[in-house]
Amino acid sequence: MYFVSFPVTAGEKLRGKLSSACPVLVNLGTLQGVFMTAHSTGRKDEALSPQEQAAESGANALQANPLSKGPEGPAALVLAQEGEVVRVTLSGAWSLEGTLPSQDMQRALALLGKKGVGRVEIGVRDLGAWDSSLLAFVVDMRFLADKRGLGCDLFLPEAMQELLRLAFAVKSREGSGRDKKKLGFLESLGAAALAFPARLSDVLEFVGDIALALARLVRGKSAMRGKDFLAALYECSVSSLGIVAITNLLFGLILAFVGSVQLISFGAQIYVAGLVGIGMLRVMGAVMVGVVMSGRVGAAYAALIGTMQVNEEVDALETMGIPPVDFLVLPRLLALTLMIPLLTVVADLMGMVGGFLVGISILDLTPAQYIQSTINMVNYRHGLVGLWYATSFGMVIAFFGCYHGMRCSRSAQGVGRATTTAVVHSLVGIIVTTAIITIICNVLNI
Amino acid sequence: MTGGSHAAQAGIQGQAAKSGQPVIVAHDLTVGYGSFVLMREVNFEVGRGEIFFIMGGSGCGKSTLLRVLMGLKEPQQGSVTFLGRPFWPGSLADRYVARRRSGVLFQGGALWSSMTLAENVALPLEQYTSLSPAEIRSQARLKLALTGLAGFEDYYPSEISGGMRKRAGLARALALDPAVLFLDEPSAGLDPVSSRLLDDLILELRKSLGTTFVIVSHELASIYAIADTCIFLDAATRLMTARGNPHALLEAPDTNEAALRFLTRGEGRDKVLAQGMH
Structure with a gap:
């Protein structure tokens, strides 16, 4: 993986070459043209992304991988940070059966844990067909943002917003989460020792039940x-x-x-x-x-x-x-x-x-x-x-x-x-x- | 629940969605066990994105018909095509292709008891996609959240209630974003709020992902709220005696008497229409 910095003026020349699968670090201004055209096909969307505004304001560095090839192109996401705002733009066709921009998705999630991030904005541009592969990523981002106390603004198609509403309609029940800590040998031994009296008591209770049943049998009841x-x-x-x-x-x-x-x-x-x-x-x-x-x-x-x-x-x-x-x-x-x-x-x-x-x-x-x-x-x-x-x-x-x-x-x-x-x-x-x-x-x- | 705008909306969407090649075509089906015939001469089509209900009294063969459509049971007679491909009669390979495109919610959830809820949802994703473990975990969490089980990923089926097991079964059925979802009594055992959320989920999945639903249910509230088309299986005649939109069937003068009794809970058409109980 390598990163290259481009001046704003070089961006226009390179626009046609930016479909490389390699992650590149470019000035947001270079991408303005790339994201200017919104497409809508079938259940595809036309929601405006916050990236466009960011591009106009000349935001700091952003990371793109790979750049959008339009609604029919591969799933892609663009990550940008402006001050305390992280902007994520999703594009291309997202499918469970296709290839997802996994590294960029992980990078976006990791960015939410960094200092100086106060809000995240998720939008779409040139988004093609999508399924729950996209939805799951958005849910992850929102879960993480909520967990870290960050604001989360979603600029997503209506159908996606509705599914998200359903996903968050029932809040996670307090205390329902599981502590996945695995016990060590000594802890397991201690836990077994502590559980032994209760287990023995249960066995003895069953013995008592049998004794009572035998007594009932003897009495003909x-x-x-x-x-x-x-x-x-x-x-x-x-x-x-x-x-x-x-x-x-x-x-x-x-x-x-x-x-x-x-x-x-x-x-x-x-x-x-x-x-x-x-x-x-x-x-x-x-x-x-x-x-x-x-x-x-x-x-x-x-x-x-x-x-x-x-x-x-x-x-x-x-x-x-x-x-x-x-x-x-x-x-x-x-x-x-x-x-x-x-x-x-x-x-x-x-x-x-x-x-x-x-x-x-x-x-x-x-x-x-x-x-x-x-x-x-x-x-x-x-x-x-x-x-x-x-x-x-x-x-x-x-x-x-x-x-x-x-x-x-x-x-x-x-x-x-x-x-x-x-x-x-x-x-x-x-x-x-x-x-x-x-x-x-x-x-x-x- | 009154039919109202909820049903009207469903009807409009259903008509729009019904265009194009049918997802399922059942022709002259006879289903039963051994030499015993449960239902004969069953004919229907299920359009893409349609919400299709199979109704009928207990023991009329609804679930058996669903098992035929799911590929778990061979019909005694007749044919079924699935997404334009032969299903019954057809090769096992054809049926496997069809099954890959469909999800099933069984009556009791049918979760694998040795796996957590997240693992139950993850298994089809592990089998059929190349997603990373983290992405599969995210998918499982999403599908469980969609069915109201956020936070229960690491629970085992034996540790949750029957209604929750059913919802987890639905999450598993949704794992691969299937083209067709077969739901066997999805609302049974759910509280009214969960049942309504399930209806909303069905409508949203149809709207956003174009999912087709084939549902066996007795829940009239759900049928009136979300069904585009329903068929009625009559145990007495062993025939499919009604087919159409439930609201249209309720109002049509020539609707089969048994189907009408079912749709009005035996209270009579006039009372149901007057009180807006549909």
């Missing part, structure tokens, strides 16, 4: 419908049976393979039966069912209830005096809590079948040896501990699925977030619960 409960039972039992069976069969196979790698070197492959049996019955069967069900059912609960929140279906229940927890949460919570232990029994059996298949096909054990070894090594107490895990997992998964659904924000994004968070919290909950129960079992020597 619950709004829970039997068929909703049956549907929930079906969804988390029969519908999930296939996936639970397959995953646990494969998990049993994997467990047997991994275990046999070391045991076979000691000739102790017979202990694979105990490893798989105890592992599956005591914890792994329940954990596998928990993981599968948190993805399959917990996510579905969050998405379903979340979508109901978006559609105001939950509000509709409340306005009718039906507690949403009774109607939506209780059937799902009870169904999953009841069904996960049963699924775990299936999972345990399938896992042991997997181990059995490895034992008789790879480890040279006979079916009778494997079964007898399992009976000898596996105690029924392992199975009971496994069911304890499973029941706890059922409650955890249903709780987080329903909680995040009920607290879902009213948007598609909110439903997605609720679903993801429900799964993540369920998985974390399963691990934490496993740790707690394991410690308790160790302490009690179970």
